[in-house]
Amino acid sequence: MSETGRILVDTATRLFQNIVTPRELARAEAGEWPQDAWKAVEELGLPLALVPEDQGGFGIDPVEALAAVRVAAAFALPLPLGESMLANRLLAGAGIDAPGGALSVASAAIPAGRPAYPIDLVPENGGWRLTGVARRVPWGGKVSGVVVVAEAAGVPHVALVPAGRFEVAPGTNLAGEPRDDLTFDCVMEPSQVAPAAGVTPEGLRAAGAALRSIQIAGALARVLEMTVQYANERSQFGRPIGKFQAIQQSLAVLAGQTAAAAAAADLAAEAITAPAGDHRIAVAKARTGEAASVAAAIAHQVHGAIGFTHEHSLHHLTRRLWSWRDEFGNDAEWSRRLGHAAIAAGADGLWPMITAA
Amino acid sequence: MTVFTFPAPPPADVEALRAEVRDFLATELAARRPRDRARSWSGFDADFSRKLGERGWIGMTWPKAYGGHERSALERYVVLEEMLAAGAPVAAHWIADRQSGPLLLKVGTEEQRRTILPRIAAGECFFCIGMSEPDSGSDLAAVRTRATPVDGGFRVTGTKLWTTYAHKSHYMILFCRTGGQEERQGGTSQLLVDLNTPGVTIRPIADLSGEHHFNEVVFEDAFIPDSALIGRMGDGWNQVMGELAFERSGPERFLSSFTLLVELVRALGNDPSDRAREAVGRLTAHIVTLRRLSRSVAGMLQNGENPALQAALVKDLGALVEQEVPEIVRGVVSVEPSLQADTELAAVLAHTILNAPAFSLRGGTREILRGIIARGLGLR
Structure with missing residues (x-):
């Protein structure tokens, strides 16, 4: 990691340590928008960290920029940081002025096996009409705008839909993070819609999956830390439970899953700006999803009853892990996609596909 | 530090090498059936190892002075993974290339390096591991095979177990006790043992499917010269x-x-x-x-x-x-x-x-x- 990257991570870590308090988490979960926390994040410039330098960004390596998302996840930051980073990148790429404030993203891609509510973008009176439903959009009802990627006449377009231009049916994930259904039926001005540069609806969904993979890795790192610490502090039978081999073996498995998730998330971070057809994001979402499942179970087992209480902070991370693994496609879906490609590559093409990833 | 760090693998320009290895394997292994490829790194073929040696694919990272090729660890990695993915019979040289050679390079005597390493790199000299014993498996520090200093060398007595391909190897790196049993880790050393040494007997042990990879290697007052000591006396554990x-x-x-x-x-x-x-x-x-x-x-x-x-x-x-x-x-x-x-x-x-x-x-x-x-x- 470069000096800039290290400074970014250190600064972000200090910031999140200060702003993510138990009270702030509780308030966010109760539906309040943490405006002060968001302002602090914005003042650091983090939402613009994925914007390329020639489009007005800071010229940070995307992998290092996404390290901030990993750290945010370790603190369970209740804000759409990753989503805003993606949205600003999409807007900059399409040459649409970013409105400032928190943003979210919605892809017109329809996940396999779900009922279709197509999002349509059609020219109308010199502008555009956007219709359709976007399901479970992160913080969709809280942000200042949603960036939609949809096809118009077969060409992917980016549309910036300001808050107030769509209907919001609020919902949440298991961790109480807003996941809102948005119904669009609005006329957009020409300045709010532009052809997307190298992004498709599918590509945006993959970028979302990459974000969640990175967040899972970040949360797991903290879960491991907390669990090891607890095992060293909690005494039963006259010694810390971490001295028992049964606990040690479990924690070793937890460490293994955490390391695997971190490596898989590295692949996702490297691939987030890559063209479609790259398999690394599928690898990452499949692998981090499985790691989340195994690791959260061990963390709770070691924490015992106290970790199952609302008072203890472990659930802020584990409920996010259980949510994130299913968002933007669960591990089964991404495994199937990867498997489809692997089987299509054939017995002789499988290994070259692996070394190319 | 509770989270282990795995830095990004260093960038390496390896695709030309990878293509070269794939071409080689496509020709060499054209007739190798999947059921034989399944042996993975247990497949033993001395001729194949010699061919790899000729190609410069054994001892790749070692100094040229010792027969190596001064390639990077990531280049070596490409050769290894391509061999394994293709199910190439690499067992003959695998141990020597992976650990015995690097050990000699790190702590061996100049004579050991000069005489052994070039032969390993040529794919002509094979090694086996002398760690496990009948009463020392996971608890490696419990080794009992003893090397007693005598005039000009050691007298070694004891038994090594699960010694894969000892019957086809030239040398064993013997992990043995040179100090007292009570010293555990501290009283151990490593010796370079020529498996043709009188007093060394290799007996086969069939695995559960009846195949012979394992051996029991028995040392009965075998004389091993001073020049066989690897590294320092008592430093075996590290x-x-x-x-x-x-x-x-x-x-x-x-x-x-x-x-x-x-x-x-x-x-x-x-x-x-x-x-x-x-x-x-x-x-x-x-x-x-x-x-x-x-x-x-x-x-x-x-x-x-x-x-x-x-x-x-x-x-x-x-x-x-x-x-x-x-x-x-x-x-x-x-x-x-x-x-x-x-x-x-x-x-x-x-x-x-x-x-x-x-x-x-x-x-x-x-x-x-x-x-x-x-x-x-x-x-x-």
Whole structure:
């Protein structure tokens, strides 16, 4: 990691340590928008960290920029940081002025096996009409705008839909993070819609999956830390439970899953700006999803009853892990996609596909 | 520090080398059946090893002065993983290239380096590991094989066990006791043993499928000269631990069942079920991730770091996946495993099932590895 990257991570870590308090988490979960926390994040410039330098960004390596998302996840930051980073990148790429404030993203891609509510973008009176439903959009009802990627006449377009231009049916994930259904039926001005540069609806969904993979890795790192610490502090039978081999073996498995998730998330971070057809994001979402499942179970087992209480902070991370693994496609879906490609590559093409990833 | 660091593998321009290795293997292994490829790094073929030596693919990272080729660890990694993915018979030179050679390079005498390393790199000199004993498996510090200093050398008495390919190797690196039993780790040393030494007897031990890879190597007052001492007297434990970082992190720790996955993909053909696609995709995700972790360790070794913890972690994760492959195959195709089967999938499945128990035993059991990881977490 470069000096800039290290400074970014250190600064972000200090910031999140200060702003993510138990009270702030509780308030966010109760539906309040943490405006002060968001302002602090914005003042650091983090939402613009994925914007390329020639489009007005800071010229940070995307992998290092996404390290901030990993750290945010370790603190369970209740804000759409990753989503805003993606949205600003999409807007900059399409040459649409970013409105400032928190943003979210919605892809017109329809996940396999779900009922279709197509999002349509059609020219109308010199502008555009956007219709359709976007399901479970992160913080969709809280942000200042949603960036939609949809096809118009077969060409992917980016549309910036300001808050107030769509209907919001609020919902949440298991961790109480807003996941809102948005119904669009609005006329957009020409300045709010532009052809997307190298992004498709599918590509945006993959970028979302990459974000969640990175967040899972970040949360797991903290879960491991907390669990090891607890095992060293909690005494039963006259010694810390971490001295028992049964606990040690479990924690070793937890460490293994955490390391695997971190490596898989590295692949996702490297691939987030890559063209479609790259398999690394599928690898990452499949692998981090499985790691989340195994690791959260061990963390709770070691924490015992106290970790199952609302008072203890472990659930802020584990409920996010259980949510994130299913968002933007669960591990089964991404495994199937990867498997489809692997089987299509054939017995002789499988290994070259692996070394190319 | 409770989170182990795996830095991104160093960038390496290896694609030309990879293509060269693939071309070589496509020709050399054209007639090798999947059921033989399934032997992975247990397949022994001295002629094949000699050919690799001629190509410069053994001892790749060693100095040219000792017959090496001064290539990077990542270049070596490419050769290893291509060999394993193709099911090449690499067993003859594997141990020497992986750990015996590097050990000699690091702590061996100049004479040992000059006489042995060029022969290893040429693919002409094979090594076996002399660590385990009848009463010393996971508890390596309990070794009892004793080397007693005498005029001009040592008299060695004791028994080494599970010595893979001792019957086809030229040398063993013997881990033995040169101090008192009560000293445990401190009283140990390593000796370079010519397996033709009088007083050294190699007896076969058949594995559960009846095959002969293992041996028992008995030392009966065998004379080993002073010049065979590797490194320093009493430093055996530290030296062995250094060897293990090389032993535990390579691509052989997650590719042992790879031929079975290849044959599964072949059998699934053009119209796989969703369940089959999910299963193959999941395994692919695991392998890609393990490969990244393993290459990261190769980079750390190249930088002279000591990634013993990371290596233990790679091996633990890798063995889980290797052992899962047969279960997954059973879940998506209907096939009875049989070594005599006409179909390659059935034969490869049979071979893998019969060898899978060893994947989490050899090179450190799962429980020992997890103990090492737990120590790294600060729990012990």
